Amino acid sequence: MKESTKLMFQKHGWRVDRFVHNYYYFLFYYPYVAISRRFILLLKYLSWCKPIVPVGKMVFNRYHSKVLSHEDTRKIFTLNEDIRHVSDENKKIVPYKYATKIIFQEPDNIVVMDCPCKKATNAPKEDINSCIAVGKSVTSFWLEQCQKYHPRKISQQEALEIIHRFRKKKHITQAFFKVATGGSTGVICNCHPDTCVSLQATKFAGRISDQLSMTAKSGYSVVFEGERCVACGHCADMCGFDAITFVNGRRTYTKDLCMGCGLCVEDCPENAMSLYVDPDKPLPLDLDMIRARAASPSI
Ligand code: SF4
Ligand code: SF4
Incomplete structure (x- = not known):
């Protein structure tokens, strides 16, 4: 064998x-x-x-x-x-x-x-x-x-x-x-x-x-910093799940469709977006968080 x-x-x-x-x-x-x-x-x-x-x-x-x-x-x-x-x-x-x-x-x-x-x-x-x-x-x-x-x-x-x-x-x-x-x-x-x-x-x-x-889902959702956004539409182009759309220059984000992959965040030329741990979603597979939870199960 x-x-x-x-x-x-x-x-x-x-x-x-x-x-x-x-x-x-x-x-x-x-x-x-x-x-x-x-x-x-x-x-x-x-x-x-x-x-x-x-x-x-x-x-x-x-x-x-x-x-x-x-x-x-x-x-x-x-x-x-x-x-x-x-x-x-x-x-x-x-x-x-x-x-x-x-x-x-x-x-x-x-x-x-x-x-x-x-x-x-x-x-x-x-x-x-x-x-x-x-x-x-x-x-x-x-x-x-x-x-x-x-x-x-x-x-x-x-x-x-x-x-x-x-x-x-x-x-x-x-x-x-x-x-x-x-x-x-x-x-x-x-x-x-x-x-x-x-x-x-x-x-x-x-x-x-x-x-x-x-x-x-990853466990993250997206938050926008509105004043930095120049409505270029890159984030919508990057999203394969239709979670971000632009209609007549107006952006819509649908959290339920968002897988939390982070591709949009990485592609935003203005750093106008970031990920946050969303309590409405499963926890992230974040090894630091997993170690911390194992050390202190009450977290
Ligand atoms: S990629 Fe960034 S700057 Fe462009 S529309 Fe999306 S949030 Fe706004
Ligand atoms: S994190 Fe991923 S799924 Fe969510 S809006 Fe951005 S590209 Fe779409």
Whole structure:
């Protein structure tokens, strides 16, 4: 048995079913996601059919993402110690039933590989190699067994540069959580609403039920400093969720639509916007805040 297979087997313990799922998920990363995308398209056409809601709930409780701000991503890619938070408290950050473990083990092991969503949606060739794994258990498997998806080891600095490059191109940053991969973090990807299967799934799921979502908001909302704004409209151009619109030069911000990705804030030429922790949203995946809460649970 290959070393990375052993590592994956150990991660899942007695849940051999999850090991098998995880093994084939990564081994056939692209066809797995391409088939899932077709399933989601089917959901879209069956959105009128109410009996489909329990099926959607079952899937979305097991596979989801958490939107990350640029700063919270930076904290992950500069980690020099293991992070392991396995607690029901994490549901305040990743508000789902099962996959909520925040684990970054040996976090300086980082690998970038072809993104199956971008391949499945015919994204530009130069954007394909953009799915990032953090931590030994995933990176060793990708390097040893996923050569067909062009994995390559990168430094923390290179990972940050990739994130920065994609954010400039309107890609948000998301941490993925999946029951089949141990219920924990491990893959961080650069996602565009036009090419990300999980963002598309969330959009279609919303038509079936407003209770269904595959994507957890970052935990931040946007505040504007009105006097600095010159109504250039860049923030609306950057937003992939229609949370900011301009009609006749008048800006509208819809907090409920805002994923808190921060792309608009970074692109504002006048520094007229900032993010704040929004008590109406799930808590951010901010490693400093997570450490502080672990040290003092009353926070
Ligand atoms: S990008 Fe900044 S300056 Fe331009 S419209 Fe938006 S808030 Fe105003
Ligand atoms: S309004 Fe800004 S922070 Fe909110 S989703 Fe749009 S781009 Fe992201």
